[in-house]
Amino acid sequence: MDFGQLWDFVSARKLQLLTDSYLHVSAVIQSVVLATIVAVAIGIAVYRSPAGSAVATALASAILTVPSFALLGLLIPILGLGVRPTVTALVLYALLPIIRNTIIGLASVDPAVTDAARGVGMSRLGVLGRIELPIAWPSILAGMRVATQMLMGILAIAAYAKGPGLGNLIFSGLSRVGSPTAVPQALTGTVLIVVLALVLDGIYVLIGKLTTSRGLRD
Template sequence: MNLFEYVADRWSRLGLQAWLHVSAVVQCTIIAAVIGVLIGVAVYRSPIGSALATALASTVLTIPSFALIGLLIPVVGLGVAPSVIPLVLYALLPIVRNTIVGLSGVDPAVTDAAKGIGMSRFGVLTRVELRLAWPAILAGMRVATQMLMGIAVIAAYAKGPGLGSEVFAGLTNAGSTNSMNQALTGTIGVVVLALILDGIYVLISRFTVPRGVRV
């Protein structure tokens, strides 16, 4: 059986796995974005706080994904939890870093002008600074999403959702009839989905970022 026949015969199951893979990545990116932006807002005015937040987020990336998931399994069990927690943690670095960079790069003259017309500190942050920092934040989310597409494959080790189960099944059953088809289907599927999501980010940027401030 060639690859196309394998995919055609199992299209419904593979479609569901692809959807679960994308859904997990997107949801974890959104969660990480909320946490990362809040951290960035809290520390961007402090050089020490910014360096510490970036260093802590960077430290997570030094932990191999297999090891982190393996350490979480005895604590939270198998399934969604040991998959979501690592994905959120791995997504934090680019979002936190870009939030800090974006907010720090806002021209002080712009914020002074906003304060001069009577805006509160919260109003300046939400209506001026975060809007101007949005291109950088979106770029961080875009990088995080691409990272998570690959890392989510490893989540299959903890019975997590997505195309990783195809890859692991193919590698585990190496030498069997469809082992190569399984591994290739999962791998190619992840690549295709990553490209589609990247294209969606391009569209989001085009519709939400003014041309003059695109990064």
């Protein structure tokens, strides 16, 4: 394959590539947001308990050991094909890094700081919302960052379940090996996933700088 074939393929399918790229990023972001809500709630519930933290982390780790094809195969009979099994699988895979980092971030808060806050009359929820979570935020964001990079690749496999995104382009190319457009299809989908993952990673860095206090960054 030469670059001329690749360029011709990209030029002829710009709209499809833009649509697939948007769907890929959208599915990953939505899954990470949902996973963050669940994972942070779990982290808040267990971070004061070593046993609870160990159990939550172990369960999330166990999910991550299940191969993507196997998990999707289990979800398809229950949720059907398409977006629902795809997003469910992505949320489950994203839990571990976010739960682990939430626990680490909350556990790293100096007890003297929370005791002082309680001493001036702040409620338990006030301490959590105004002191503990802001201090833990950089750690939580790092977990989200790891989860996002991981899901960008996993979502490509979700084409097996008719999921959205660039995986369909890769699978279509691989299924047509030998045809003139097979390699351009698979290569274009793969390169776009890598580029989009790098763009999202840069956005996370920017979000971290904008949402983390100078004292915590230093």
